[in-house]
Amino acid sequence: MKKPFADSTESCVMYRKYNGGRSSPVKGMNETMRILITVCFGIVIGFCLGVSIPSYSPTKFNIESSVIHDVTKIGNESIENSTLSSTNITSVEDEEKVMDNNAVETNATTEPKIWVASNPKGAESLPLGIVASESDFYLRRLWGLPDEDLTSKPKYLVAFAVGYDQRYNIDKTLKKFSDNFSIILFHYDGRASEWEEFEWSKRAIHVSALKQTKWWFAKRILHPDVVAAYDYIFIWDEDLGVEHFDAEKYIELVRKYNLEISQPALDASKGATWLMTKRKVDLEVHKETEERPGWCHSHLLPPCAAFVEIMAPVFSRDAWRCVWHLIQNDLVHGWGLDFALQRCVELPHEQIGVVDDQWIVHQGVPSLGNQGQAMGGDAPWKGVRQRCRDEWAMFRTRMENAERDYFRSIGVDVDDHVT
Numbered sequence: 001m002k003k004p005f006a007d008s009t010e011s012c013v014m015y016r017k018y019n020g021g022r023s024s025p026v027k028g029m030n031e032t033m034r035i036l037i038t039v040c041f042g043i044v045i046g047f048c049l050g051v052s053i054p055s056y057s058p059t060k061f062n063i064e065s066s067v068i069h070d071v072t073k074i075g076n077e078s079i080e081n082s083t084l085s086s087t088n089i090t091s092v093e094d095e096e097k098v099m100d101n102n103a104v105e106t107n108a109t110t111e112p113k114i115w116v117a118s119n120p121k122g123a124e125s126l127p128l129g130i131v132a133s134e135s136d137f138y139l140r141r142l143w144g145l146p147d148e149d150l151t152s153k154p155k156y157l158v159a160f161a162v163g164y165d166q167r168y169n170i171d172k173t174l175k176k177f178s179d180n181f182s183i184i185l186f187h188y189d190g191r192a193s194e195w196e197e198f199e200w201s202k203r204a205i206h207v208s209a210l211k212q213t214k215w216w217f218a219k220r221i222l223h224p225d226v227v228a229a230y231d232y233i234f235i236w237d238e239d240l241g242v243e244h245f246d247a248e249k250y251i252e253l254v255r256k257y258n259l260e261i262s263q264p265a266l267d268a269s270k271g272a273t274w275l276m277t278k279r280k281v282d283l284e285v286h287k288e289t290e291e292r293p294g295w296c297h298s299h300l301l302p303p304c305a306a307f308v309e310i311m312a313p314v315f316s317r318d319a320w321r322c323v324w325h326l327i328q329n330d331l332v333h334g335w336g337l338d339f340a341l342q343r344c345v346e347l348p349h350e351q352i353g354v355v356d357d358q359w360i361v362h363q364g365v366p367s368l369g370n371q372g373q374a375m376g377g378d379a380p381w382k383g384v385r386q387r388c389r390d391e392w393a394m395f396r397t398r399m400e401n402a403e404r405d406y407f408r409s410i411g412v413d414v415d416d417h418v419t
Contacts, residue, residue, distance in 0.1 A: 113125075114126065114127055116128050116131075119131055119133075120133050133225060134225045134226075134228035134229070135225065135226045135228070135229075136153075136182070136226070136227070136228070136229035136230070137157065137182045137184060137205050137226075137227075138150055138153060138154070138182070138229070139203060139205075152179065152180075153229070154179065154180050154181050154182040154230070155180050155230060155231050155232075156180055156181045156182070156230050156231060156232045156233070156234070156247075156251065157181065157182045157183075157184065157222075157227055157230040157232070157233045157234065158174075158177055158181050158182070158183055158184075158233075158234040158236065158247070159183075159184045159185075159186065159214070159217075159218065159222065159233070159234065159235050159236070160173075160184075160185055160186065160214070160236050160237070160238050161186040161188055161212075161213060161214030161217060161237070161238060161368065162185050162186065162187060162188070162238045163187075163188060163189040163191075163238065163367050163368070163371075164187075164189055164191040164194055164195075165189075165367060166238040166239065166365065166367055167195060167198070169238065169239065169240075169241075169363075170185075170238055171198050171200075172242065173236075173240060173242045174198075174200050176242045176245050176246060176247055177247045178247065178248055180248070181234075181247065182205070182230065183200060183203065183204040183205065184204065184205040184206075184207065184221070184222075185204055185205070185206050185207070186207050186208075186209075186212070186214055186217035186218075186221070187206060187207065187208040187209075188209065188210065188211055188212050188213070188368060188371060189210070189371070190208055190210050191208075192206040192207070192208040193206075207221055211371045212332065213332045213333055213334070213368065214235060214236075214237070214334075215310075215327055215331075215332055215333065215334035215337075216332040218235055218324070218327065219324070219327045219329060222235075222320075222324065223324065224317075224320055224321040224324050227317070227320065228317065230317060231251075231316065231317055232251060232254065232314055232315065232316055232317070233314070233315045233317070233320050234247075234312075234313075234314050235313055235314075235315070236311070236312045236313075237311045237312060237362075238365075238367065239362065239363040239364065239365035239367065240311070240312060240360045240361065240362060240363065241267075241360060241361030241362075241363055242360055242361075243361070244267075244358065244359050244360070245264055245358050245359065245360050246358060249357070249358055250264060250314075250355055250358040253284055253285055253355050253357055253358065254314065254355065256284075256285075257284070257285045257287075257353060258350070258351060259285070259316075259351060259352065259353045259355075260315070260316045260318065260319040260344075260345045260351040260352065261308060261313065261314070261315055261316070261319050261323075261341050261344065261345060261351065261352045262285075262308060262313070262314045262352065262353055262354065262355055263277060263308040263309060263311075263312045263313050263314060263354055263355070264312060264354075264355050264358050264359050264360045265277065265278065265279035265280070265286075265354050265355060265356045265358075265359040265360075266278055266279060266359065266360060266361070266362055267279060267359055267360070267361045267362075268281075270361055270362065272362075273309070274291070274303050274307065274309060275289050275290070275291050275292070275303075276288075276289045276291065276302075276303050276304065276305070276307045276308075276354065277307075277308065277309050277354055279354075279356050279359045280356045281356070283356045283357075284355070284356060284357045285353050285354065285355050285356060285357070286353060286354055286356060287305060287306075287349060287350065287352065287353040287354075288300070288304055288305035288349060289304055289305070290304070291303055291304045300348075300349045301342070302338065302339045302341075302342060303338075303339070305348070305349040305352075306341070306342040306345075306348030306349050306352045307338060307339070307341070307342075307352065308338060308341065308352060308353075308354060309338055310334045310335070310337055310338050311362060312360060313341075319344050319345055322343070322344035322345075323337075323341060323344050326340055326341075326343065326344065328395065328398070331391040331394060331395055332391070333384075333387065333388045333391050334391075335388045335389070335391050335392035335395065336391065336392040336395035336396055336399070337395070339396075340395075340399055366381045368384070369381030369384045369385065371384070372384035372387075
């Protein structure tokens with residue numbers, strides 16, 4: 001009777017054994033689910049944290065990255081790895097220091113900057129090849145190609161201050177100048193459009209300003225860079241007789257005697273203020289003279305040498321560059337310039353002279369003087385003449401003061417060097 005009970009106990013043990021064996025797969029599935037849930041939860045938490053962190057401003061950091069792809073093949077599988085190869089962080093403060101040191105910044109958004117220190121002032125940012133620092137008075141067409149505009153380029157320039165009443169004398173004078181001269185007329189009476197009766201007027205430059213002198217015009221129109229194309233610049237009065245003058249022959253003599261500043265001699269029979277400018281019949285050119293006693297401090301100084309008058313001066317290109325700076329803006333008559341021209345050449349007593357072989361006559365027509373204003377019952381020309389004398393004294397004072405200031409600045413005894 002014991003045996004059935006034993007069998008029953010054995011059956012229970014066997015049942016638990018086999019039942020335990022059948023529950024193992026269920027237990028493994030539960031562990032897999034827990035892992036998946038944990039991974040998903042981690043992803044969600046990571047995403048939330050990533051969104052909540054503020055991004056860095058691009059003005060604070062500049063990160064340059066390149067990704068290197070390294071592909072490794074194992075069996076039939078390909079694994080692509082991306083690696084951050086380089087990171088270059090430059091702070092805003094460092095960039096400002098670089099800019100302060102005038103570094104040229106070259107990147108995708110900034111081009112190299114141009115700075116040519118030798119260019120004219122104000123044009124340093126232009127490439128040298130595009131800078132046009134000089135000009136001329138060559139007249140050009142409004143059509144066709146620019147390089148076909150000019151059939152010739154005049155080598156010299158002649159300028160006159162003119163009034164319409166002197167038009168016939170100017171016509172005679174300009175017939176003594178070849179097509180090798182550019183012509184510019186400074187009209188002090190406002191009648192610039194009334195000269196069309198003369199053929200040469202069509203190729204002349206006409207500039208008009210009421211009651212102004214040739215030196216006022218010259219200072220404002222004949223800047224050295226504007227007249228740089230011309231070998232010689234003639235700046236003449238309107239009342240000159242030119243029967244014995246030929247401009248081309250005059251230039252030949254100027255070149256022959258190496259004159260940087262010159263004038264044609266004045267007819268001795270008509271009288272002259274200065275003996276230096278009177279014609280010497282037996283000479284082609286003279287560079288000094290015997291002036292009246294007490295007029296010259298030295299035989300090498302004006303008015304005994306290194307001297308021409310302001311009525312009909314001729315300047316080389318280089319001399320004019322200096323003389324233009326010597327002309328004062330407010331001293332419009334130019335009186336006193338003749339004594340200072342020696343400052344504008346290296347060897348004044350050799351490079352300033354009077355051409356005797358080509359001479360002129362000063363007719364003494366007070367046309368510009370009549371543009372003055374009557375004051376105190378005096379004729380208009382008297383006020384103009386007084387202004388000329390006053391300007392001469394003012395110019396002389398300015399020149400002396402400028403020389404003294406210069407010599408004192410370099411520690412030199414001024415009394416021995418101011419003329």
